[in-house]
Amino acid sequence: MKHILRAVFLLVVALVVVACGTAVTPVFEEPDEEAVVEAESQVLEVAVQPTETPIPPTSTPEPTAIPATEVPTEAPTEEPTVAPSDPLVRLIASRDAANGEALFNQMYSELGFACATCHHVAVPENLIGPTMLNIREIAATRVEGEIAERYLYNSIVNPNDYIVEGFVEGVMPANWTDVLTDPEIYDIIAYLLTLEEDA
Ligand code: HEC
Known part of the structure; x- marks a missing residue:
């Protein structure tokens, strides 16, 4: 009898383990995949935006700084030479x-x-x-x-x-x-x- 009871107990334990294992694993898998995809896309968006925005501020000051240095050097040299050689x-x-x-x-x-x-x-x-x-x-x-x-x-x-x-x-x-x-x-x-x- 003891052998039969032990066998039944082990069977029940095995069934519970199998039942729990099959019941638990699908619940975890589904949300995990979606969460990873969402998290990855968010990481990509966040990673792309900061690299794009820093470029325009560094490129715009350069062209405005160049004409500012060109204008004062040209203006004084042109004015005095034009009038006498009319x-x-x-x-x-x-x-x-x-x-x-x-x-x-x-x-x-x-x-x-x-x-x-x-x-x-x-x-x-x-x-x-x-x-x-x-x-x-x-x-x-x-x-x-x-x-x-x-x-x-x-x-x-x-x-x-x-x-x-x-x-x-x-x-x-x-x-x-x-x-x-x-x-x-x-x-x-x-x-x-x-x-x-x-x-
Ligand atoms: C029929 C008269 C008359 C004749 C001819 C005439 N002018 Fe005049 N001129 C005037 C009058 C009036 C003025 C002032 C009004 C004005 O600014 O147009 C004047 C103004 C001038 C001025 C501007 C003077 C100033 O103080 O700013 C000049 C320069 C001038 N004339 C040159 C000439 C020359 C050169 C000729 C010939 C090619 C000539 N004029 C023929 C009447 C004449």
């Missing part, structure tokens, strides 16, 4: 002032005027138009940022762009380019720049 200044300095004087006094029958009809050259008084005496100095102050040479050229070619205070628009003929070439206008400007009061 091509119009050099061009007019090379022109024939004596021919300009002749052209200034010449009567243009198409227009019915000479420049000298309306402009004094030797006295500070105005005629129909303002005097040309000391015009080099005066012309440099007329339009802000405009050198005398350019102001004088514009005053002859487009006289209505700037009207001298106290004078009326439309009195000075605006069609001088019909009777004068550009080189002739440069000669006249070269002459006007010589009109300075004797000290």
Whole structure:
């Protein structure tokens, strides 16, 4: 009897162990796999994001720092070299002032005027138009940022762009380019720049 009872007891124990073993293992396996997959994907997301964000902050300061160092080195070297080498200044300095004087006094029958009809050259008084005496100095102050040479050229070619205070628009003929070439206008400007009061 004892043998039979022992055998039955062992059987029961074996069944319980088998039953527990089969019942317990599937419960543990299922959540484990999901948890591992989830945990892995979270680890991948977390690992990818921090490596991407640090790159833009380190790359953006570099391009902004480069132009900041380039600008101050270029700006001071350009400004002083442009003004003295203005091509119009050099061009007019090379022109024939004596021919300009002749052209200034010449009567243009198409227009019915000479420049000298309306402009004094030797006295500070105005005629129909303002005097040309000391015009080099005066012309440099007329339009802000405009050198005398350019102001004088514009005053002859487009006289209505700037009207001298106290004078009326439309009195000075605006069609001088019909009777004068550009080189002739440069000669006249070269002459006007010589009109300075004797000290
Ligand atoms: C019919 C009269 C008349 C004739 C001709 C004339 N001008 Fe004038 N000019 C004027 C008047 C008026 C002004 C002032 C109004 C203005 O700014 O346009 C003037 C202004 C000027 C100025 C600007 C002077 C200043 O103080 O800023 C210049 C330079 C000038 N004339 C040059 C000439 C030259 C060069 C010619 C010949 C090619 C000429 N003018 C022919 C009447 C004349």
